[in-house]
Amino acid sequence: MSWFTRKKPPDEKLPKIENGERRVRTEGLWQKCESCRQIIWKKELEANFGVCPRCGAHSRIDAVTRLKLLLDGGEFQQFDAALRSSDPLGFVGKEPYRDRLNAVRQTTSLSDALISAAGALDGRPIQICAMDFRFIGGSMGSVVGEKIARAIERAIERHTPLVIVSTSGGARMQEGAISLMQMAKIAAALMRLDEARLPYISVLTDPTTGGVTASYAMLGDLNIAEPGALIGFAGARVIEQTIRQKLPEGFQRAEFLLDHGMLDAVVPRLELKPYISKALKFFVA
Ligand SMILES: [Zn+2]
Numbered sequence: 001m002s003w004f005t006r007k008k009p010p011d012e013k014l015p016k017i018e019n020g021e022r023r024v025r026t027e028g029l030w031q032k033c034e035s036c037r038q039i040i041w042k043k044e045l046e047a048n049f050g051v052c053p054r055c056g057a058h059s060r061i062d063a064v065t066r067l068k069l070l071l072d073g074g075e076f077q078q079f080d081a082a083l084r085s086s087d088p089l090g091f092v093g094k095e096p097y098r099d100r101l102n103a104v105r106q107t108t109s110l111s112d113a114l115i116s117a118a119g120a121l122d123g124r125p126i127q128i129c130a131m132d133f134r135f136i137g138g139s140m141g142s143v144v145g146e147k148i149a150r151a152i153e154r155a156i157e158r159h160t161p162l163v164i165v166s167t168s169g170g171a172r173m174q175e176g177a178i179s180l181m182q183m184a185k186i187a188a189a190l191m192r193l194d195e196a197r198l199p200y201i202s203v204l205t206d207p208t209t210g211g212v213t214a215s216y217a218m219l220g221d222l223n224i225a226e227p228g229a230l231i232g233f234a235g236a237r238v239i240e241q242t243i244r245q246k247l248p249e250g251f252q253r254a255e256f257l258l259d260h261g262m263l264d265a266v267v268p269r270l271e272l273k274p275y276i277s278k279a280l281k282f283f284v285a
Pocket residue numbers: 033034035036037038052053054055056057
């Protein structure tokens with residue numbers, strides 16, 4: 001079986017809604033797929049965990065949806081949900097970082113850009129972290145770093161595998177060097193997990209960039225990505241300007257990285273759970 005096949009968009013189109021009145025009433029129920037431009041019923045898209053039922057394109061999903069997708073019965077026990085950034089630099093950008101945090105906490109109902117949880121995957125207890133791109137671009141600051149480090153410690157304590165699902169714009173600028181230090185902290189904790197001979201599976205989703213790619217997202221015993229995910233360190237434009245060369249087609253996409261040996265597999269979202277289950281069976285026996 002191939003994990004990399006992508007369904008071609010079917011030719012049939014949905015009937016156009018001509019009636020202006022009907023258009024108003026149905027607003028918000030339908031969504032245009034960014035990939036195939038077809039109109040999809042939002043509920044259908046949600047039921048399909050954000051995978052377009054027409055063309056198979058993967059749209060971004062939040063951390064809670066991700067945990068529901070991967071864990072048995074969609075059930076999980078959350079940890080460290082009260083951890084908050086102390087705004088160590090007293091950072092003020094367009095607005096104070098503190099205000100930005102408060103606003104995003106309100107709109108997302110999250111304390112930071114990652115949910116750390118325990119649950120069962122096909123009956124096997126695991127520790128799992130899922131990032132959420134809606135929270136300041138899924139950026140990695142002190143809270144994300146600390147939550148992951150604690151999840152790794154719990155995995156060692158409870159002797160369970162670890163899964164981290166990344167989606168991130170990279171380190172959180174507003175916490176400066178403290179964000180960057182998380183990379184080393186998590187990498188050191190992952191080494192202890194390795195010494196305890198426990199597997200870590202990294203799932204890279206669209207987009208995974210910057211300091212997250214440069215640390216834990218690429219440190220899995222298996223590094224697997226979703227189809228079409230943008231994965232890289234610096235952005236394509238910055239690289240083009242630096243090396244003064246045009247970059248090849250598909251650069252920094254999951255399939256390109258797989259072809260160049262940077263990933264172990266590209267796995268469609270709806271096949272992720274059985275894939276990880278199989279991998280863990282292989283690792284843990
Ligand atoms: Zn589509």
